[in-house]
Amino acid sequence: ELKVEQNPLFLSMQEGKNYTIYCNYSTTSDRLYWYRQDPGKSLESLFVLLSNGAVKQEGRLMASLDTKARLSTLHITAAVHDLSATYFCAVDRNNDMRFGAGTRLTVKP
Amino acid sequence: DVKVTQSSRYLVKRTGEKVFLECVQDMDHENMFWYRQDPGLGLRLIYFSYDVKMKEKGDIPEGYSVSREKKERFSLILESASTNQTSMYLCASSLYGGGSIRSPLHFGNGTRLTVT
Numbered sequence: 394e395l396k397v398e399q400n401p402l403f404l405s406m407q408e409g410k411n412y413t414i415y416c417n418y419s420t421t422s423d424r425l426y427w428y429r430q431d432p433g434k435s436l437e438s439l440f441v442l443l444s445n446g447a448v449k450q451e452g453r454l455m456a457s458l459d460t461k462a463r464l465s466t467l468h469i470t471a472a473v474h475d476l477s478a479t480y481f482c483a484v485d486r487n488n489d490m491r492f493g494a495g496t497r498l499t500v501k502p
Numbered sequence: 503d504v505k506v507t508q509s510s511r512y513l514v515k516r517t518g519e520k521v522f523l524e525c526v527q528d529m530d531h532e533n534m535f536w537y538r539q540d541p542g543l544g545l546r547l548i549y550f551s552y553d554v555k556m557k558e559k560g561d562i563p564e565g566y567s568v569s570r571e572k573k574e575r576f577s578l579i580l581e582s583a584s585t586n587q588t589s590m591y592l593c594a595s596s597l598y599g600g601g602s603i604r605s606p607l608h609f610g611n612g613t614r615l616t617v618t
Contacts, residue, residue: 426606435592436545438606481544483607490535490596490607494544 395420395486399493406472406500414496416465416482425465426490427456428481436481440467472500505529508593508610515617521580523613525593532597534576535607536560536568539590551576583617590614 396419406412416425424443428436440449442458442465449456453476455468465482477500483492509524527534533552537545537560547560549568557568565587569577576595580587591614594607 428606435609435611436594436607438608441606491547492537492545494542 395422395484395491397482397484397491397493399482399496402494402496404496404498406469406498408473408500408502409471411471412469414467414469414480414482414498416467416493418463418465418482418484418491420486421463422460422484422486424485425458426483426485427465427467428483428492430479430481430495432478439480469498472498474500474502476500506593506595506608506610508591508613510613511611513613513615515580515583515615517584517617519580519583519617521583521615521617523578523580523591523593523615525576525578525610526574527576527593527595527608528574529595529608530573531595531608532573533595534570535594535596536566536576536578537592537594538562539592539612545592548578580615583615585617588615588617 398417427439429439430436440456445460447458453470458465479495479497481492481495483490506527515521535550536548539545546562548566551557551570567579590612592612593610596607597605
């Protein structure tokens with residue numbers, strides 16, 4: 394059974410600091426997705442990582458994928474308040490997508 | 503942009519009622535999904551469909567059924583609503599990729615269902 398684990402589940406950061414969210418999954422897959430959810434809203438796609446060693450960056454967020462380690466990371470650089478949200482990783486499996494529990498990020502001034 | 507529209511944003515129903523949640527997408531996507539989202543549990547898949555009249559059970563199908571009569575519409579049905587079905591329900595769609603999704607999911611805004 395495919396399991397997707399994220400950590401930490403809760404993250405409180407100061408503005409300007411760096412941090413990394415980790416996503417581990419239990420079975421082979423070379424497609425991993427990161428989503429963002431703002432409070433009271435639905436999920437929006439951030440990154441799609443399609444191969445081992447893939448790295449995608451947008452603004453202060455950078456995602457990477459290591460399929461051999463079954464690990465993806467979402468790195469936050471010089472956090473700002475606007476990044477406060479819940480971040481989900483997800484792995485696809487036979488036409489459905491299994492989500493991690495989410496990391497609730499709060500960036501404090 | 504892909505648009506996934508869920509018919510209701512908030513819904514309050516009584517125990518035992520039959521409840522219909524409707525979802526329509528406008529991008530001709532083959533795959534459609536119903537998830538429920540609960541605090542601390544993330545998103546859990548209820549049912550998905552990769553073609554008209556096709557459906558597959560997800561991880562928590564008990565107490566739910568689905569209907570996909572047209573490609574753009576995927577309905578979730580609670581046959582007899584119970585209080586433990588109080589949740590946020592999210593519909594999503596994606597392109598089909600020959601055995602895998604191969605595109606991110608596009609989500610609707612969600613329906614917050616309360617069963618009293």
